[in-house]
Structure formats: C-alpha cells, structure tokens
Amino acid sequence: LAAPETIATHILIPGLKPFLARYPMLELEIVTGVAPVGIARGEADLALRLVAPERGSLTRRKVGEMAYGLYADTSRPIDLGTARLVGWAREIDLPADRWLRRLTGRGPDFRTNQLETQRAAIAAGMGVGVLPCFLVQGLARISEASKLEETLWLVTHKEAEGGRIRRVYDEIASIVLAARDRLLGRGHQLDSTQRN
Helix, strand or coil: CEECHHHHHHHHHHHHHHHHHHCCCCCCCCEECCCCCCCCCCCCCEEEECCCCCCCCEEEEEEEEEEEEEEECCCCCCCCCCCCEEEECCCCCCHHHHHHHHHHCCCCCEEECCHHHHHHHHHCCCCEEEEEHHHCCCCEEECCCCCEEEEEEEEEECCCCCHHHHHHHHHHHHHHHHCHHHHCCCCCCHHHHCEC
C-alpha cells in the first residue's frame, strides 16, 4: 500500500490493528513519501492518493476528502505580509504549496520535503504554513484563509477485484470513511484558536 506518510501514520496504521488481528497471516507493506508510486508499473498493489490517476487499467474510487488550513503557533499575532512561510522543498509541487503562494503572493522561506517537519517548524514559531487540519493540535488557524479540500482516491489494478488485495482495499476505504470528520478538521478547537 502506497500512501501519504501523515495519513499512513495518523489514520491508517492505528485503524489497521483490528483488521490485521482478523488476518494474522496477511503481510502488509506500506510505502510512504511524496513521490507517486506506480500502480501500473507494479510498484504497489494499492495506493491512497491526493491526485487521481488519469491513465492505465486502474480502478479508482473517491474515499474521502482532506482539509487544509493556514496555521501558526499560538504565541503571538501574525502579519501574513511579513511572516516567514513554511512549505515544501522547491522540487515538490503540491496543491497545498500552490495555495500558500496564492494566499501570500510568495513562496516559503523555510522549506522541507516532509510534512511532519513543516508542522514542527510551525509549532516552534518559525513561520506560517499550510497543514492538514488533522495535524494541528496546539496550533491556530489564520482565519482570513479559508480551507483547502482535496479528494482522497483509492487506486488499484482493475484485475484486483477479489482476494486479499480487495479485502485490504475495502478496509482502507472503511478506515478513511471512519476518519472523515478528523480528515476534514471537524472536532478540533479551530474556532476558539482562530486568529484574524
């Protein structure tokens, strides 16, 4: 299974424990990272993606959405015109980084290729950045920035309609559905910590 690292770490892995207990002989390998893993090239049997594949003999299914917001630490007021920005490394082109540029008119001052590192930098007061809403405990959403929502797609080979791959496919879809409110940032203390 190929999946974004933060979703794998915070949503999928905790949700997979009961499933793996039901199927103790199942071997599961999870591949994470920013670079897409090729289902059509045989690099994975399944992928949870933020971008739907456009070609190949693949089955894709919309399984949910993930919301992002613009966040900062809670220790001081923020002026978006002068605040340092935290974002993705130059070679990584993701919708969240493009959204940060649209909101601020400029690119990040602090760049990294890992979302957890960006979250740590924002929490340490090093700048403002775009984060998935489920990762923002202890941070404040900047209210002038609306949320960005991206579709989560579950992708597999068309021929993987039965057997073990299909069981994992269905379980991943169920885990994402069960985490729907969390992925959309519902239930966080956004309103009480928002800043203008």
